[in-house]
Every structure is written in structure tokens, then in C-alpha cells.
Amino acid sequence: MIDDPDWLDVLAGELRLRGLPEDQVTRVLGETRAHLWDAGEDPARAFGTPSAYAAAVHESLGTPPIPARRKVVRAEAPRLQATGIGKRHGRHRLLHDVDLTVHAGEVAAIVGANGCGKSTFLRICAGVERAHAGRVVVRGSIGYCPQGGGTSDFLTPDEHFVLVGAGRGLGRDRSRGAGRALAEHLWWPRPAPIAAARLSGGTRQKLEVILTALGDPDVLLLDEPYQGFDRDSYMYFWDRVREWANEGRAIVVVTHLLDRLERADTVVDLTPSPHAAPGVRGRHHPKGTQPR
Numbered sequence: 200m201i202d203d204p205d206w207l208d209v210l211a212g213e214l215r216l217r218g219l220p221e222d223q224v225t226r227v228l229g230e231t232r233a234h235l236w237d238a239g240e241d242p243a244r245a246f247g248t249p250s251a252y253a254a255a256v257h258e259s260l261g262t263p264p265i266p267a268r269r270k271v272v273r274a275e276a277p278r279l280q281a282t283g284i285g286k287r288h289g290r291h292r293l294l295h296d297v298d299l300t301v302h303a304g305e306v307a308a309i310v311g312a313n314g315c316g317k318s319t320f321l322r323i324c325a326g327v328e329r330a331h332a333g334r335v336v337v338r339g340s341i342g343y344c345p346q347g348g349g350t351s352d353f354l355t356p357d358e359h360f361v362l363v364g365a366g367r368g369l370g371r372d373r374s375r376g377a378g379r380a381l382a383e384h385l386w387w388p389r390p391a392p393i394a395a396a397r398l399s400g401g402t403r404q405k406l407e408v409i410l411t412a413l414g415d416p417d418v419l420l421l422d423e424p425y426q427g428f429d430r431d432s433y434m435y436f437w438d439r440v441r442e443w444a445n446e447g448r449a450i451v452v453v454t455h456l457l458d459r460l461e462r463a464d465t466v467v468d469l470t471p472s473p474h475a476a477p478g479v480r481g482r483h484h485p486k487g488t489q490p491r
């Protein structure tokens with residue numbers, strides 16, 4: 200057998216991402232390992248990518264795609280509700296009366312001109328900055344991806360997965376498997392065992408996104424998370440956002456790029472209106488409309 204523990208780790212992560220119970224994950228891994236042993240084959244040659252094989256297994260087992268726990272919450276209450284948010288810097292009124300409601304299964308995009316307060320609004324939603332007015336209610340756990348700064352120069356990708364996974368209650372193998380499975384979804388199939396300082400800018404940014412999503416937080420807050428991604432990775436990223444939502448997460452993305460806004464259920468444009476009173480911001484657009 201050409202035993203590839205990395206491939207099997209990623210497969211385990213992929214199966215868990217699809218909601219397979221732990222006993223089924225163990226059974227599938229055992230059977231797969233036995234097959235590889237008998238056939239003496241390389242796993243990628245025998246089964247393709249872990250992601251594709253997990254999808255096939257998932258389909259053949261007929262496992263429901265969305266855990267029931269998340270569905271129930273969607274019907275009951277929004278995951279994130281920001282009401283009447285206001286923020287000042289001295290005499291400058293940055294945010295005024297901004298509302299945002301995001302349920303499980305929904306994607307919200309925050310757009311607007313440079314400096315209009317998008318990152319500030321997201322930080323307020325994440326609870327790392329205080330608003331001067333309004334209220335934020337979050338139901339569930341939060342994964343927050345700021346614009347950079349969430350990784351350590353000296354740790355490898357796997358070490359990041361294990362460290363952050365531990366903080367979210369995941370064991371070592373599970374963290375590594377989940378991290379690598381998420382990496383594959385972002386077009387980063389084999390995170391190299393090198394320190395993060397030596398990763399390319401786009402790859403390091405992928406690491407930030409993966410760490411945010413590790414452990415399946417209920418609410419994902421992503422501040423221009425695709426910076427430095429190549430075109431394919433950018434497309435994969437938006438596919439992944441939609442899949443995360445379909446799996447029951449509530450997602451808020453701060454974005455400058457308007458080409459994927461059809462993926463969002465809600466678009467909030469924080470650009471100040473020329474007709475509004477000075478400092479008045481917070482305009483909402485229904486799904487599919489383009490902000491100015």
C-alpha cells in the first residue's frame with residue numbers, strides 16, 4: 200500500500216465538513232485504508248482528490264447535507280442582528296443608524312467607498328470595537344477574519360491549524376484534517392511545512408480564511424478576505440462562501456469587488472448619500488441590485 204496519511208487526514212476533514220457522524224468517518228477511513236493496502240495504489244490515483252471522494256461517499260450514504268441543529272436556528276432567530284449602529288471619531292460621524300440582519304444560510308455583502316466605515320462596522324459586529332450607538336446581537340460562535348494580522352510568521356500552516364483548532368475544542372488530528380480540507384477548497388491542495396513568513400501573500404491570506412472557518416463557527420465575518428488570491432482561488436472562495444451558507448452559517452463579507460454580489464442575499468452600501476444630511480450613512484439594497 201502506498202499509505203498517504205495526509206490524504207487520509209484531508210479525507211477525514213472532508214467527511215466531517217459534510218456532516219458525517221464520527222462512527223461513519225472511522226468506518227470509511229478503515230475501508231479506504233484497507234482498499235489501498237490491498238491494491239497497493241496511491242490514494243490520489245485510486246480515488247482522486249479527497250474532496251471528490253468525500254463528495255461521492257457522502258452521496259452514496261445519503262447523508263443529509265445540512266445538520267438539523269443549524270436548520271432549526273435559521274427558522275427561529277437571526278444569527279447576527281445589528282440595529283441602529285452609530286460610530287464617531289471625534290466630531291466626524293462615520294456610521295449612522297446602520298442596520299444588518301443575517302440569518303443562518305444567508306450571505307451579506309458590505310460595500311462602499313474607501314474610508315466609509317466598512318471595516319469599522321465589521322469590527323463592531325465582531326465585538327472588537329465599540330459603537331457609540333446601537334446594538335449587536337450574535338447568536339452562536341463567531342469567526343472573524345480581519346485585514347491581515349491573524350497569522351504568526353514562525354508557525355507552519357499545520358501548526359496554525361492545530362493551535363487555532365485547540366482553541367475551538369478540536370484535537371490535533373481533527374484540526375489538521377479540517378485545515379487541509381479547507382485549504383483544498385481554496386485551491387491550496389498541499390500546504391507546505393514552511394513558516395508562514397515564507398508563504399506568498401495570497402497563500403498567507405488563504406491561511407487567514409481557513410483559520411477563521413476552522414471549527415465551523417456559526418457566524419463568519421470576513422474583511423476583504425480574498426486579497427492576493429489568483430482568479431481561480433477568488434472564484435473558489437465565493438463558491439465556498441455559498442457552500443458555507445448552505446451548510447447553515449451566517450456570513451458577512453466586506454468587499455470592494457462588485458462582480459460576485461449576486462452571491463449575496465443582502466447588500467449594504469455604506470457610501471454616504473449626496474442627498475443625505477452630512478454624515479448620514481447606511482443604505483440597504485435588496486438582493487441583486489448594484490450599489491453605486
Ligand SMILES: Nc1ncnc2c1ncn2[C@@H]1O[C@H](COP(=O)(O)OP(=O)(O)OP(=O)(O)O)[C@@H](O)[C@H]1O
Nearest residue numbers: 288289293311312313314315316317318319320455
Ligand atoms: N481611531 C480613529 N480615529 C480617527 N479616525 C479613525 C480611527 N479609526 C479609523 N478612523 C477613520 O475611519 C474611517 C473608516 O475606516 P474603515 O477602515 O472602517 O473604512 P473602510 O470603508 O473599511 O475603508 P477601506 O475601503 O479603505 O478599507 C477612515 O477614514 C479612518 O481613517
